[in-house]
Amino acid sequence: DTAVSQTPKYLVTQMGNDKSIKCEQNLGHDTMYWYKQDSKKFLKIMFSYNNKELIINETVPNRFSPKSPDKAHLNLHINSLELGDSAVYFCASSQDWADTQYFGPGTRLTVL
Amino acid sequence: AQTVTQSQPEMSVQEAETVTLSCTYDTSESNYYLFWYKQPPSRQMILVIRQEAYKQQNATENRFSVNFQKAAKSFSLKISDSQLGDTAMYFCAFMSRGFGNEKLTFGTGTRLTIIP
Numbered sequence: 055d056t057a058v059s060q061t062p063k064y065l066v067t068q069m070g071n072d073k074s075i076k077c078e079q080n081l082g083h084d085t086m087y088w089y090k091q092d093s094k095k096f097l098k099i100m101f102s103y104n105n106k107e108l109i110i111n112e113t114v115p116n117r118f119s120p121k122s123p124d125k126a127h128l129n130l131h132i133n134s135l136e137l138g139d140s141a142v143y144f145c146a147s148s149q150d151w152a153d154t155q156y157f158g159p160g161t162r163l164t165v166l
Numbered sequence: 167a168q169t170v171t172q173s174q175p176e177m178s179v180q181e182a183e184t185v186t187l188s189c190t191y192d193t194s195e196s197n198y199y200l201f202w203y204k205q206p207p208s209r210q211m212i213l214v215i216r217q218e219a220y221k222q223q224n225a226t227e228n229r230f231s232v233n234f235q236k237a238a239k240s241f242s243l244k245i246s247d248s249q250l251g252d253t254a255m256y257f258c259a260f261m262s263r264g265f266g267n268e269k270l271t272f273g274t275g276t277r278l279t280i281i282p
Contacts, residue, residue: 151268
């Protein structure tokens with residue numbers, strides 16, 4: 055009965071590959087987010103979706119493409135992976151902008 | 167643009183003592199929310215406490231309380247009777263209402279170690 059789940063938890067891949075990270079929330083929330091946490095632990099918003107509509111795209115390279123098939127899912131697809139993409143990626147959800155965001159367990163992506 | 171500053175990269179305290187983590191922010195907004203999140207070694211981001219800017223009363227959650235000084239744009243977290251399980255990275259975060267700008271802006275974090 056995990057509230058926000060992500061798969062996989064760990065992802066190791068070669069430069070140039072394409073990979074996807076999946077996120078699902080069972081909280082009935084309307085808004086979902088992707089954050090990136092770099093090696094210095096700094097967390098930064100990448101995207102947010104509200105009811106499947108893109109709200110925030112925070113100057114992320116267009117190699118990153120979020121997809122929201124329904125309100126409960128927000129997946130992140132990354133093309134042509136680069137070394138600098140190595141990070142922990144967190145999915146989060148909230149009912150409304152002012153509500154608490156609940157985070158998934160994170161996906162540690164390592165690009166070799 | 168909003169910014170959040172945590173000036174203490176690392177802190178350590180003896181178990182059972184009280185510790186205060188600092189956070190300042192910069193904004194021209196009047197309607198906003200402030201949060202403290204905890205990230206233990208497990209990597210999970212856990213909400214510790216939340217404060218609405220329009221509320222003058224400081225939020226408390228068991229051993230965790232905040233000192234919210236709106237005029238000074240300061241939002242510090244006090245942990246009383248610290249426990250070993252409090253060892254974690256602590257992030258201060260800000261969110262304001264702005265069209266297309268409803269996002270958490272995080273500080274750089276404070277690594278807190280509770281010493282047995």
